[in-house]
Every structure is written in structure tokens, then in C-alpha cells.
Amino acid sequence: MTDWHDIGALSDIPQLGSRIVKSAQGDIAVFRAADDAVFALSDSCPHRGGPLSQGIVHGHRVTCPLHNWVLELESGAAIAPDVGCARKYPVRVDGGRVLLQLVSVTDSSSV
Numbered sequence: 001m002t003d004w005h006d007i008g009a010l011s012d013i014p015q016l017g018s019r020i021v022k023s024a025q026g027d028i029a030v031f032r033a034a035d036d037a038v039f040a041l042s043d044s045c046p047h048r049g050g051p052l053s054q055g056i057v058h059g060h061r062v063t064c065p066l067h068n069w070v071l072e073l074e075s076g077a078a079i080a081p082d083v084g085c086a087r088k089y090p091v092r093v094d095g096g097r098v099l100l101q102l103v104s105v106t107d108s109s110s111v
Helices: none
Strands: 003-009 015-022 027-033 037-044 055-059 061-063 071-073 092-094 096-100 104-111
Touching: 027 096, 037 092, 071 104
Parallel strands: none
Antiparallel strands: 003 096, 015 027, 015 104, 027 037, 055 061, 061 071, 092 096
């Protein structure tokens, strides 16, 4: 069963930053752009598994801290010439709260 899980206030995620949510699917990086848009991707770069949550957020993209791959936050797709995709998760903001759609969430913590 899929459900929306409240993972905290939008203000808990720094602008141009992220928060990690631990789930049955693995670690999920929830990003907040400068314009307060929120995105959720698997916290693993498709290149070599680098922690995307530790990357640099710019616009609606994140740069992996290991090998500088750039991924689109809306889709998880790598920017050419790189090829690959991080899994994306549905996320939304409702009344200042960030909601993540998952099968199950086990724990969450700030980065």
C-alpha cells in the first residue's frame, strides 16, 4: 500500500540543501531548491553510488560530490554527456509540511 508520509516542515530542509529519509526502499534525499520547490531522489548517484544528499544544489539540479555528475531533480536523469537516472519519489508540500509518497518510512534525520 502506498501512502503519503509527513517527513517534517519545509523549513527543516535548508534552501539549496537536503534531508535524508530512511525507508524500506533505501535512503532518499529530499531536496529544497532556492525557489522552495521540493524534490526526492534515491540518495545514490547512478554513476558510482555517490551520496546525492551531500551534493551541491543549483537551480533544479544537483551535482554529485564524488565525480561531478549533474542530475535533474525533477526526473533524476543525468545531464549529457553522462547517462543514467536516480530513482525519483513523489513529494509535495501541503500547509508548510513536506509529504513523501512511499510504501513505508522507517526513520528520518536531517543532513
